[in-house]
Amino acid sequence: MTLPEIRERIAPVRLAGQHQLPVPVALAELFPLGGLPTGWSVGVSGVGSWSLVAALAGALVEDHRWAAFVGAEEFGLVAASEVGLPLDRVLLVEHPEPQQWATVMAVLVEAVSVLCINPSHPIGQRDARRLIARAREQQTVLVHLDGGRAWPVPLDLSLWVEAGTWEGLGQGSGYLCSRKLTVEAQGRRSMAMARRRVVSLPDVDGHMLKAGC
Amino acid sequence: MVWCPDWPLVSWGVPMDEPALVLEVNRVVATTPAARAEGVALGQRRREAQGRCPEVVLLGRDLDREARLFDPVVAAVDEFAPRVEVTGPGLVGFPTRGPSRFFGGDSALAEMVYEKVQPLLARRGELRVALADGVFTARLAARTGEPITVVAPGQSAAFLADLPITAIDDPELTEVLTRLGITTLGRFAALSSTDVVGRFGRDGLLAHRLAKGEDDHPPDLRRPAFDLSVSWAFEPPADRIETCAYAAKALAEEFHAGLQSRGLACTRVAIEAETEAGERSLRLWRNQGLLSAADVADRARWQLDSWLHQGVNSRPTSGIVHLSLIPDEVVPATGNQLAFWGATNDQAEAVTRAVARLQTMLGPDSVTVPEFKGGIGPGERIRLVPAAAVDLTQPRPAASAGWLNEPWPGQLPAPSPAKVHADPKPIELRDRSGQLVVVGGRGLLSGDPAMMCMAGRPSQMVATWAGPWPAEQRWWDPLTRSRRARMQVCLGDGSAHLLMVERQSWFIEASYD
Numbered sequence: 001m002t003l004p005e006i007r008e009r010i011a012p013v014r015l016a017g018q019h020q021l022p023v024p025v026a027l028a029e030l031f032p033l034g035g036l037p038t039g040w041s042v043g044v045s046g047v048g049s050w051s052l053v054a055a056l057a058g059a060l061v062e063d064h065r066w067a068a069f070v071g072a073e074e075f076g077l078v079a080a081s082e083v084g085l086p087l088d089r090v091l092l093v094e095h096p097e098p099q100q101w102a103t104v105m106a107v108l109v110e111a112v113s114v115l116c117i118n119p120s121h122p123i124g125q126r127d128a129r130r131l132i133a134r135a136r137e138q139q140t141v142l143v144h145l146d147g148g149r150a151w152p153v154p155l156d157l158s159l160w161v162e163a164g165t166w167e168g169l170g171q172g173s174g175y176l177c178s179r180k181l182t183v184e185a186q187g188r189r190s191m192a193m194a195r196r197r198v199v200s201l202p203d204v205d206g207h208m209l210k211a212g213c
Numbered sequence: 214m215v216w217c218p219d220w221p222l223v224s225w226g227v228p229m230d231e232p233a234l235v236l237e238v239n240r241v242v243a244t245t246p247a248a249r250a251e252g253v254a255l256g257q258r259r260r261e262a263q264g265r266c267p268e269v270v271l272l273g274r275d276l277d278r279e280a281r282l283f284d285p286v287v288a289a290v291d292e293f294a295p296r297v298e299v300t301g302p303g304l305v306g307f308p309t310r311g312p313s314r315f316f317g318g319d320s321a322l323a324e325m326v327y328e329k330v331q332p333l334l335a336r337r338g339e340l341r342v343a344l345a346d347g348v349f350t351a352r353l354a355a356r357t358g359e360p361i362t363v364v365a366p367g368q369s370a371a372f373l374a375d376l377p378i379t380a381i382d383d384p385e386l387t388e389v390l391t392r393l394g395i396t397t398l399g400r401f402a403a404l405s406s407t408d409v410v411g412r413f414g415r416d417g418l419l420a421h422r423l424a425k426g427e428d429d430h431p432p433d434l435r436r437p438a439f440d441l442s443v444s445w446a447f448e449p450p451a452d453r454i455e456t457c458a459y460a461a462k463a464l465a466e467e468f469h470a471g472l473q474s475r476g477l478a479c480t481r482v483a484i485e486a487e488t489e490a491g492e493r494s495l496r497l498w499r500n501q502g503l504l505s506a507a508d509v510a511d512r513a514r515w516q517l518d519s520w521l522h523q524g525v526n527s528r529p530t531s532g533i534v535h536l537s538l539i540p541d542e543v544v545p546a547t548g549n550q551l552a553f554w555g556a557t558n559d560q561a562e563a564v565t566r567a568v569a570r571l572q573t574m575l576g577p578d579s580v581t582v583p584e585f586k587g588g589i590g591p592g593e594r595i596r597l598v599p600a601a602a603v604d605l606t607q608p609r610p611a612a613s614a615g616w617l618n619e620p621w622p623g624q625l626p627a628p629s630p631a632k633v634h635a636d637p638k639p640i641e642l643r644d645r646s647g648q649l650v651v652v653g654g655r656g657l658l659s660g661d662p663a664m665m666c667m668a669g670r671p672s673q674m675v676a677t678w679a680g681p682w683p684a685e686q687r688w689w690d691p692l693t694r695s696r697r698a699r700m701q702v703c704l705g706d707g708s709a710h711l712l713m714v715e716r717q718s719w720f721i722e723a724s725y726d
Binding site for chain 2: 047048049050051054064065066073074075076077078079080081082083086087088090091092093094096100103104107108110111112113163164165166169170171172173174175176177178179202
């Protein structure tokens with residue numbers, strides 16, 4: 001542990017906004033605070049959003065944190081592992097019945113740091129606000145795999161993904177190899193200004209890399 | 214000490230002459246004599262046990278059920294002594310000095326207890342009653358195989374002397390001692406305490422005390438001078454176990470926080486509940502180690518559960534108004550030391566608790582953790598294991614990247630598709646002249662694919678493509694064999710998909726989202 005890290009940990013006062021989870025290096029420029037504040041809800045949408053969520057969650061769960069995916073039966077876990085999500089700290093939960101949804105979320109938000117949801121039904125205003133309050137208190141990040149379509153309250157941060165073409169495939173030859181994604185982020189407070197960055201996801205090595213703008 | 218060795222099986226109501234076993238986290242924790250005769254032993258893996266005895270009946274561990282059904286046994290023992298302590302389902306003990314004087318001697322008491330409890334087991338499973346100076350000696354005496362064992366006062370050391378060193382439940386210590394040539398408790402007890410402390414520290418000293426037949430708790434054990442008990446008043450009275458269980462959980466946390474603030478840990482807790490009509494249930498619970506907050510909450514739930522679900526005559530007539538947790542024996546806590554610069558944020562225990570709760574709500578198979586396995590298709594390379602069957606606090610190599618490094622024939626190289634469709638969508642693939650593209654017997658395409666059509670969607674241009682890569686699976690098995698081929702395509706809108714063809718029908722198996 002370096003000296004600045006120790007200094008940060010033993011600082012007498014830490015404001016709520018200073019509690020942050022690390023983000024992938026390639027996306028660091030999208031987050032002017034240096035990380036993702038805990039308790040925020042983040043919506044991710046667009047082609048390539050599932051890969052982005054996997055890469056993002058991989059950085060968020062560093063340092064023994066856990067991630068839970070609710071109702072993400074189609075999530076390609078091999079691909080997620082390839083872009084850096086440690087599968088030994090991933091919990092998968094099936095779609096709960098709508099009347100059980102709030103209870104299931106209340107249990108999960110206490111246990112994990114990253115809660116990825118993909119609701120199959122519209123969420124009620126009350127359930128949503130209660131979950132947000134619990135997430136702030138428990139320092140959990142909520143990630144909406146559907147881009148927040150079923151969410152009745154404004155998101156703290158929205159990430160739009162625009163996929164470029166894949167490299168490596170020819171007319172009957174080659175393999176898929178890498179592609180570029182354009183990620184646009186806009187959110188609350190310090191992130192009110194929309195920012196765009198281009199990343200390679202996956203890169204030729206399978207990771208996420210910063211690419212030219 | 215009263216011990217039912219096969220309690221997990223007795224509670225399931227399995228006949229003892231049929232092979233059966235109880236599993237916890239994939240390890241055998243209890244077996245019937247019939248299964249033991251076939252070579253099934255405690256601690257084996259499930260597969261190993263099934264290999265020895267294929268017709269064995271597998272049962273899951275259900276501590277709640279065990280505790281609930283054990284209550285009649287505790288109640289029967291309760292008639293002999295006022296302070297009965299339950300170590301867990303299957304094991305109960307009480308201090309015998311007073312009762313044995315009253316009932317006419319140690320042997321007479323042991324026999325009376327045996328006669329009293331034996332009918333409750335209805336001849337299913339064995340029952341062992343043992344009487345000795347200390348809890349540890351009594352527990353070992355119960356294992357001797359005799360239904361009733363009485364170790365005379367002062368004879369504990371002599372009784373223990375010939376037992377193997379592994380009777381002490383500390384593999385790390387006993388392994389070293391065995392290598393040093395100390396294979397029995399007697400030889401360990403013969404060492405001087407100072408030497409043992411010098412070499413093995415505090416844990417070694419405790420083990421040494423056990424081997425000498427002294428009590429398994431340090432002598433400075435005491436009732437706390439200050440009141441650390443916590444209680445909860447139900448308003449209105451609670452008559453449902455769920456309400457009580459939630460209160461018990463919150464109470465256990467508070468109880469634990471109180472102990473921790475004094476640097477203490479609890480080895481025996483008294484749990485007391487009182488109903489509106491004044492009925493009371495008091496029970497002492499001991500744990501071999503220390504009781505954590507979760508342990509205390511579990512025990513409170515077991516006690517209340519069995520009390521509320523008793524027969525009509527002994528069931529409380531009104532709701533519970535009062536629940537208290539009283540630390541009965543405490544020791545200085547030497548437990549987990551957190552990292553100096555704040556806690557290492559290890560969530561595995563919180564996740565384990567969440568899994569247990571979700572499982573009761575959603576069913577055992579709806580909460581899973583992924584593990585890698587060998588396979589060709591993107592969905593075949595991951596196995597979803599019910600989270601309750603895995604110890605999440607331990608490292609799990611099968612879920613770490615790099616678990617399977619060997620090449621798997623037919624597997625496509627990374628990257629893998631990020632979206633694996635639960636039910637593959639049927640499509641049609643056509644070439645430039647509009648003909649359907651098929652895969653020939655030699656694994657070649659009949660023409661270059663140019664258009665992809667999906668029912669109800671506009672057809673899309675195929676920009677680039679590669680494949681097909683044939684995958685013949687289980688060719689040796691006529692029932693499950695499959696002949697497939699896979700192809701990667703990139704469509705005009707930039708999206709990439711993994712196509713699968715089987716019996717000349719094309720499907721989108723997964724998408725590179």
